[in-house]
Amino acid sequence: MNWKFAVMALAAAAFAAQAPQKIIPYPYAQEDLPNGLRVVTVSTDFPNIVAVYIVVQTGSRNEVEAGHTGFAHLFEHLMFRGTQKFPADKYNDTLQRIGASSNAFTTDDFTCFYTVFSKEDLPAVMEMEADRFQNLKYSEPEFKTEALAVLGEYNKDASSPFSKLEETLRDTAFSASTYKHTTMGFLKDVQNMPNQYDYSLKFFGRYYRPEYTTILVSGDVRSKAVRQLVDKYWSGWKHGSYKPEIPSEPPQDGPRSAHVDWPGPTLPILTIAFKSPAYSDANRESAALDALAFLAFSPTSELYQKLVVREQKADALFGGAEDHVDPWLFQITARVKKPEDMDYVRGEILAAVKAFQEKPVDAAGLENVKKHLRYSAALRMNSSDAIASSLAGYVALRRTPETMNRLYEQYAQLTPDDVLKAAAKYLVENSRTIVTLTAGGGK
Amino acid sequence: MKIAALLLLGAALASAQMRVMAKPGKSPLVTFRIVFTTGAATDPPGKPGVAYLTARMLADGGTRDMTYRQIVDALFPMAASVNAQVDKEMSTFYGATHVDNLPDYYKLLRAMLLDPGWRADDFARVKDEAVNSIRVGLRSNDEELGKEVLYQNIYQGTPYGQYDGGAVDTLESITLDDVKSFYHTQYSQSHLILGIAGGYPPTFVEAMKKDFRSLPEGAGFHPRQQQPKLIQKTRAVIVEKDTRSVAFSLGFPIYVTRRSADYTAMLLAASYLGQHRMSTGVLYQQMREKRGLNYGDYDYIEYFPRGMFFMEPEPNLARHEQIFQIWIRPVEPANARFALRLALYELDKLIKDGIPEDAFERTRDFLSKYVNVLTRTRSAELGYAIDNLYYDRADYVETVKADLAKLTREQVNAAIHRHLRTDRLVIVAVSRDGEALKQQLAGGDPSPMTYNSPKPAALMEEDKTVEKWPLNLSPDNITVVPADKVFQ
Numbered sequence: 001m002n003w004k005f006a007v008m009a010l011a012a013a014a015f016a017a018q019a020p021q022k023i024i025p026y027p028y029a030q031e032d033l034p035n036g037l038r039v040v041t042v043s044t045d046f047p048n049i050v051a052v053y054i055v056v057q058t059g060s061r062n063e064v065e066a067g068h069t070g071f072a073h074l075f076e077h078l079m080f081r082g083t084q085k086f087p088a089d090k091y092n093d094t095l096q097r098i099g100a101s102s103n104a105f106t107t108d109d110f111t112c113f114y115t116v117f118s119k120e121d122l123p124a125v126m127e128m129e130a131d132r133f134q135n136l137k138y139s140e141p142e143f144k145t146e147a148l149a150v151l152g153e154y155n156k157d158a159s160s161p162f163s164k165l166e167e168t169l170r171d172t173a174f175s176a177s178t179y180k181h182t183t184m185g186f187l188k189d190v191q192n193m194p195n196q197y198d199y200s201l202k203f204f205g206r207y208y209r210p211e212y213t214t215i216l217v218s219g220d221v222r223s224k225a226v227r228q229l230v231d232k233y234w235s236g237w238k239h240g241s242y243k244p245e246i247p248s249e250p251p252q253d254g255p256r257s258a259h260v261d262w263p264g265p266t267l268p269i270l271t272i273a274f275k276s277p278a279y280s281d282a283n284r285e286s287a288a289l290d291a292l293a294f295l296a297f298s299p300t301s302e303l304y305q306k307l308v309v310r311e312q313k314a315d316a317l318f319g320g321a322e323d324h325v326d327p328w329l330f331q332i333t334a335r336v337k338k339p340e341d342m343d344y345v346r347g348e349i350l351a352a353v354k355a356f357q358e359k360p361v362d363a364a365g366l367e368n369v370k371k372h373l374r375y376s377a378a379l380r381m382n383s384s385d386a387i388a389s390s391l392a393g394y395v396a397l398r399r400t401p402e403t404m405n406r407l408y409e410q411y412a413q414l415t416p417d418d419v420l421k422a423a424a425k426y427l428v429e430n431s432r433t434i435v436t437l438t439a440g441g442g443k
Numbered sequence: 444m445k446i447a448a449l450l451l452l453g454a455a456l457a458s459a460q461m462r463v464m465a466k467p468g469k470s471p472l473v474t475f476r477i478v479f480t481t482g483a484a485t486d487p488p489g490k491p492g493v494a495y496l497t498a499r500m501l502a503d504g505g506t507r508d509m510t511y512r513q514i515v516d517a518l519f520p521m522a523a524s525v526n527a528q529v530d531k532e533m534s535t536f537y538g539a540t541h542v543d544n545l546p547d548y549y550k551l552l553r554a555m556l557l558d559p560g561w562r563a564d565d566f567a568r569v570k571d572e573a574v575n576s577i578r579v580g581l582r583s584n585d586e587e588l589g590k591e592v593l594y595q596n597i598y599q600g601t602p603y604g605q606y607d608g609g610a611v612d613t614l615e616s617i618t619l620d621d622v623k624s625f626y627h628t629q630y631s632q633s634h635l636i637l638g639i640a641g642g643y644p645p646t647f648v649e650a651m652k653k654d655f656r657s658l659p660e661g662a663g664f665h666p667r668q669q670q671p672k673l674i675q676k677t678r679a680v681i682v683e684k685d686t687r688s689v690a691f692s693l694g695f696p697i698y699v700t701r702r703s704a705d706y707t708a709m710l711l712a713a714s715y716l717g718q719h720r721m722s723t724g725v726l727y728q729q730m731r732e733k734r735g736l737n738y739g740d741y742d743y744i745e746y747f748p749r750g751m752f753f754m755e756p757e758p759n760l761a762r763h764e765q766i767f768q769i770w771i772r773p774v775e776p777a778n779a780r781f782a783l784r785l786a787l788y789e790l791d792k793l794i795k796d797g798i799p800e801d802a803f804e805r806t807r808d809f810l811s812k813y814v815n816v817l818t819r820t821r822s823a824e825l826g827y828a829i830d831n832l833y834y835d836r837a838d839y840v841e842t843v844k845a846d847l848a849k850l851t852r853e854q855v856n857a858a859i860h861r862h863l864r865t866d867r868l869v870i871v872a873v874s875r876d877g878e879a880l881k882q883q884l885a886g887g888d889p890s891p892m893t894y895n896s897p898k899p900a901a902l903m904e905e906d907k908t909v910e911k912w913p914l915n916l917s918p919d920n921i922t923v924v925p926a927d928k929v930f931q
Contacts, residue, residue: 049819080722088732096723096805099812101754103720116819118812141896148735148895155688155773156738156751159585194895263685265927266579300519305512312568315575335579337571368520375541376522382472382539383819 023377023408024391028401029223036211036239039230040401041223042391044384050219051116051388052125054133055395057214058207059109060183061325064244067192070150070185071203073106074193077146078200079113080104081138083131091128098124106183109325110396116385119220123229129215130233133208140197147193154190161266165333165437172258173273173329173433177249209240214395219384249275249327252431261440267315268336268438272349275431276321276330279397286323287410288422289330293320294369295361295419296352297332303352307334313341323397329433330426339438346434356423360416373411461632461655464828465648466640466821473548474539474821476638477556478759478829481629483609484531484602484668492609493617496566496573497625498534502527503572504565506554511565514551523548525555528759529607530746533833534629535759537822542642553654559626566619574614577606577930585773585873586751588682589692592929593871594746596680597696597766601669610930631661636832640825668763671696677915679870679884683877684926688737688773691783693870697767697862699744701834707846708858709744715798715806716789717742717769720754723809725789726769733902734892736782738772755817758826761833767863776874780883780890783870784912791865791912797856811847814840866915877923885918 028042063069082088095102100117115125138146157163167182174180184190215234217226252275279286295301297319299308307314319332332353336345381387394403464476486493502525505511518524521544528535536556540548581588591606598604609617635658637651674695699709717724719741722732726740745765747756769790774782798806818824818840827839836842874880883890889910898906 048815092723093805096721096809099809099816101813101816103754116816118815141898144896145733145735145894149731149738152688152731152735152737152739152772152774155775156586156690158687159690159773160583161579264583266583267575298519299515305515309511309568310564312564312571315572335575337575371520372522374522375520375544378541379472379522379539382470382821385819 022405024405033235035237037234038214040216041226042218042387043222044219046384047220048118049384050119050122050221051385053112053114053216053388053392055214055392056111057212057396058111059107061108061178062244063178069181069189072111073183074150076104076106076111077150078138079132081142083135083137085131086128108179112392126229127233134237143197144194151190154184161262161437164260165269168258168260169271169273169435172256174249176247206242210237211239214399216388216395218388255429255432257434260437262437266439268339268342270342270346271331271333271435273329273331273433274427276328276426278327279323281406281410284410284418285422287414288418289321291369291414292419292423295365296356314345353427360420363416366416370411461635462832464638468641470641471542472539473542473545473641473643474825476825476829477536478636479534479630480634482529482531482534483607490613490617491605492614493621493625495529495608496617497622498527498529499569500622501555501559503569505560505562507558507560517551521548525552530760531603531762533759533761557657561623573608574611576608577611582926585686585690589690589871589873592680592682593692593694593869596869598671601671606930631659633661636829638825638829640821674867677868678920679916681877681880681923682873682926682929683923685875689776689779689872689874690773691771691872693868694766694768695868697765699862700765701836705858707843708855711806711855712859713742713744714810715802716793729789730785736778737774741770743768758823758830761830781892785909787865788909788912794859794863800852803852807847811844814843881921881923884914884916885921
């Protein structure tokens with residue numbers, strides 16, 4: 001077809017515009033303030049819109065004291081309770097007037113606050129954000145009310161069997177690691193939150209500090225303008241002194257298992273998890289496990305085609321290990337159509353794991369995974385907001401967007417032998433936890 | 444004679460012609476949205492789910508030349524996919540590719556939509572998925588379940604009266620022939636809107652049109668429309684299941700769509716009362732921020748499924764009939780009745796007092812900028828443009844902005860009076876112990892709140908009115924239905 005040439009020419013132009021090898025399609029500027037605050041600016045060519053993502057390297061991982069799980073997430077909420085200068089009403093009114101889209105989320109490793117708006121409103125947003133990070137003020141009654149909204153959030157998630165499965169898996173697989181609890185926290189701690197006002201002040205004083213925080217700005221903006229605003233509004237923020245002692249998980253001494261009786265109707269769910277290493281881009285282990293997830297458990301894998309497409313024993317199968325600061329889990333989950341097939345599906349998954357530990361993956365298949373990873377990043381980063389959102393998780397891991405470039409460089413160099421070694425090293429019986437969930441007790 | 448024949452031919456073509464929405468740009472990505480203006484409202488009588496299964500067979504099945512596995516394998520290195528969305532009046536296929544892979548991606552997309560394989564094993568898998576997405580998907584999501592039961596109840600007996608994804612028993616009875624027949628009669632050029640955006644080459648659209656001319660011409664677009672029956676008296680449905688908390692959805696039909704003169708006024712009113720997933724709405728402030736009742740409370744004038752996953756509505760859910768809806772996220776059972784009363788109290792206040800002047804201006808300013816956010820991705824921009832075609836209206840973002848600039852507070856308050864009400868509602872609750880909740884809702888006794896912290900005197904005073912707010916329900920108009928019976 002004659003248009004194919006035009007397409008190729010256009011594609012060449014598109015790729016020529018970006019630095020070769022780097023997965024992030026735009027250059028970025030990274031600077032540190034004397035107080036330890038870091039600022040990253042990505043100047044994109046999408047017009048008008050600016051996204052500000054503020055990444056605090058504090059997630060449920062940082063909740064080291066018993067009885068106080070869920071506090072990182074609670075602060076995601078409390079940060080909207082206002083300051084003396086911008087009480088919650090005024091903060092909301094201002095964001096509403098500028099038509100900003102604003103929200104926040106919390107993970108195991110970080111909390112992220114984001115605002116997306118028109119470029120002319122950058123000074124207003126920077127002033128308000130700086131103010132709430134430095135001068136957050138909430139009364140005890142306000143605190144008690146917000147804690148109830150958190151319980152409401154727990155409640156809305158509780159109707160999914162996958163939430164219960166996740167809680168049980170973590171609780172079974174981990175003993176010392178703070179990944180033992182979900183980001184939401186243990187239910188009893190969430191229910192007790194309203195009584196923890198004083199502890200909340202302590203938590204804020206520890207973690208809402210410049211050395212834990214990176215301001216990530218992406219969009220129709222230049223780094224100089226961003227830096228000027230950051231100097232103006234954020235340079236008075238005081239460096240903190242707290243360093244949490246986050247317990248290390250001892251090596252697992254044998255396989256574990258647990259079962260959940262789900263009170264309502266559900267299909268049986270099976271999850272098989274193995275301890276996986278902390279994220280690293282200094283070697284190829286994290287990259288290799290990501291590739292393994294695609295090769296062994298994605299819709300293009302032989303196991304998926306067998307269980308989901310040909311035999312139709314399961315209606316969902318997925319697997320992989322999300323990037324985490326500390327050792328985490330490589331998790332394979334299947335939703336099985338009939339309870340009597342649970343053992344069969346479990347056997348098939350374990351057999352597939354074994355096969356990947358013994359036989360190197362097909363080189364052409366691995367090249368397809370590399371292509372998939374690059375195109376999927378290119379397709380995802382299709383707006384200033386999406387770029388900041390893609391980078392936030394990498395900034396949380398190593399405090400720099402370069403993390404993403406490094407990981408993708410590791411992907412590019414992966415060999416079948418890397419995948420084999422990672423599978424053999426980590427997907428082992430001694431570090432395995434299996435959790436099953438079936439319709440059972442209750443009404 | 445010759446001229447007359449040409450004119451006739453012209454008229455015939457006009458009714459059978461596909462429509463195209465092309466938005467060329469410099470992006471290295473190419474986005475597709477291919478919409479057939481047919482969907483669940485056209486399901487054959489007694490067979491809800493045929494439109495849904497048809498779309499799923501195309502998106503999740505093989506073509507005549509390729510098995511599903513071969514398609515999955517071919518799409519994988521491109522990191523691309525072909526997705527389907529089915530609503531009452533639209534079946535949409537969407538996806539995106541890097542321009543590097545455009546020829547290969549389009550070849551697959553074309554074959555999937557124009558040359559489906561209709562394999563029995565694909566059909567068995569797709570059908571199982573559809574059944575499970577009701578049995579264990581929808582029924583395990585209390586909030587989405589409540590919303591869909593609300594729509595089903597309001598539209599019972601009309602072409603909108605079934606869940607888009609069908610019902611368990613009928614899905615099981617649908618045959619591959621039903622699906623093929625739906626495809627051959629409904630997937631016609633006259634139902635087709637081809638949407639494409641991004642860095643595709645200039646000749647691409649013509650080539651695509653040529654390919655899609657292989658579809659039958661069809662007889663023009665005739666939406667199956669029927670207004671819902673009048674709600675004579677407020678009624679409630681309690682969907683009973685073992686769950687921690689109580690989720691509510693409530694509403695009634697409104698005769699406002701994007702074609703209506705009152706659309707923008709009602710958009711502003713709905714934004715003021717409860718802009719989706721934002722902390723600015725009255726409901727959110729009164730229910731969550733001041734009283735800690737739950738995680739959030741919002742209201743809508745257009746169908747907005749999967750609201751717990753999306754910050755902005757997905758496009759291509761255009762409908763000729765809409766309802767006004769309030770979404771109360773799960774509340775602790777002890778506070779359920781109070782929460783429901785508070786939502787109705789706030790709705791009543793809006794109708795009686797209208798929007799305060801300062802809030803009117805603030806909401807107008809917000810929406811004037813926020814509408815830009817709705818089309819911030821290529822795919823959304825394309826989707827909105829297709830919806831504009833369907834509703835036969837000018838550019839959504841620009842006209843909403845222009846309307847907002849002219850709108851007065853009085854006009855909004857008058858529109859609120861015309862379209863909103865607090866009686867003749869349908870209320871859906873998803874809850875455990877349905878009989879107990881039924882008795883509570885039917886009883887007119889007060890449901891006072893207790894708080895875990897001191898509240899301002901004004902709020903406590905207001906609560907005295909809220910706790911007695913009439914729900915106008917009696918045991919006769921409250922139905923309790925087990926969760927495993929809905930959409931069965």
